[in-house]
Amino acid sequence: MDLFSVLMAAVAPGISLLAYFYLKDRYETEPIHLVGKLFLFGVLLVIPAMVIQSAFIEEIGGENQFTFAFFISGGLEEFLKWFVVYHLIYRHSSFDEPYDGIVYAVAVSLGFATLENILYALVNGTSISMLIMRALLPVSGHALFGVMMGYYLGKAKFMRAHERKYLFASMLLPILWHGSFDYIQLVAQSNWIWFMLPFMTLLWIRTIWKINRANEHSPLGRIMRSDEEFEVG
Structure with missing residues (x-):
């Protein structure tokens, strides 16, 4: 594959998944420029994440698989993404229904995953089968972790009595x-796929459920349903 084809194949899964979750908003889609901004910030997070991870590995080592998976890899990456979403969008006026948290957290997560995917393809070279595998696992994994993050940010914003707990x-x-995802790959190196398939299936099931729950609790949805009942009455 030529360079352009590799880049397009590396970018396509992230953009496709972002479009999927963006269009799952039943009532009011978010400003596309704002979603794009969060996606770009996710891209920009990759380099500082790599620098900090390298520093941690140099200081404390990366031999301990549990520490690497839950702290150096998953812990650091998810904290940085959470930090960006919280400080850029949590108080923003466009975040006006619970599902919005999912859109913005997924945008940051997929920006991060997309550049990570590009770098992997450029450094390691890749085949069609590997690109498909990465789309189904690391890229979609980042998206699903983002759904988890955004769902609870939405609960925190609109259930203020329990804001700290949900944050x-x-x-x-x-x-x-994320740590569990990485740990499976590190520990079960030869047969990790047999553990990963049920893990990702469970994560997708939870994701669909949370998408539906977030949409059901939209104040915009309640207003629309009230208007419909008024018109019928």
């Missing part, structure tokens, strides 16, 4: 899922 969950749960 903590919005950071902790993606770290645990």
Whole structure:
């Protein structure tokens, strides 16, 4: 494959997944420029994440698989993504329904995953089968961790009585899922796919459920349903 084809193949999964989650918003899609901005910030996070990870590996080593998966890899990456979403969008006026948290967190996550995918393709070279595997696993994994993050950010913003609890969950749960994803690959090196398939299936099931829940709790949805009932009455 030539360079352009490799780049397009590396970018396509992230853009496709972002479009999928963006269009899952039932009531009011987010400003596309704002989603694009969050995606770009996700791209920009890759380099500092790599620098910090290299520093941690140099200081504490990367031999311990649990520490690497849950702290150096999953922990650091999910914290950086959470930090960007929280500080750029959590108080933003466009974040006006629970599902919006999912859109913005997924945008950051897929920006990160897309550049990571490009770098992997450029450094290692790749085949069609490997590109498909990466689309189904690392790239979609980042998206699903983003759904987890955004779902609880939405709960935190619109259930203020439990804001701190849900903010903590919005950071902790993606770290645990991402860390588990990495840990499976590190520990079960030869047969990791047999553990990863049920893991990703469970994660997708939880993701679809959370998407539906977030849409159901939209204040915009309640307003529209009230208007429909008023017109019928």
